[in-house]
Amino acid sequence: xxxxxxxxxxxxxxxxxxxxxxxxxxxxxxxxxxxxxxxxxxxxxxxxxxxxxxxxxxxxxxxxxxxxxxxxxxxxxxxxxxxxxxxxxxxxxxxxxxxxxxxxxxxxxxxxxxxxxxxxxxx
Numbered sequence: 001x002x003x004x005x006x007x008x009x010x011x012x013x014x015x016x017x018x019x020x021x022x023x024x025x026x027x028x029x030x031x032x033x034x035x036x037x038x039x040x041x042x043x044x045x046x047x048x049x050x051x052x053x054x055x056x057x058x059x060x061x062x063x064x065x066x067x068x069x070x071x072x073x074x075x076x077x078x079x080x081x082x083x084x085x086x087x088x089x090x091x092x093x094x095x096x097x098x099x100x101x102x103x104x105x106x107x108x109x110x111x112x113x114x115x116x117x118x119x120x121x122x123x
Contacts, residue, residue, distance in 0.1 A: 002028030
């Protein structure tokens, strides 16, 4: 996303990245960044927490309106709750290994079926 944002900025279109991977977004040089310290895949907040999601998107829109130059950064005040997710995020244990392998195989099969039907690009 950061590379796309930088290309858009070069074309004169201001952008804001809402992201959870601070190290990646900082290293890639996001022009403007609203950071949420949440598990990857959830930069706008917890599922079904529309109040939090609207506030985070609102912060991004506010930054887009107020930041006059690239390089702006803001961390939201929201927390996921307990920080226990950090220790267990994407953890593979002997007791869940078989289930996760089956889920991966099912996902690959689904993707292949979608490719075969022309619904996703190959690659």
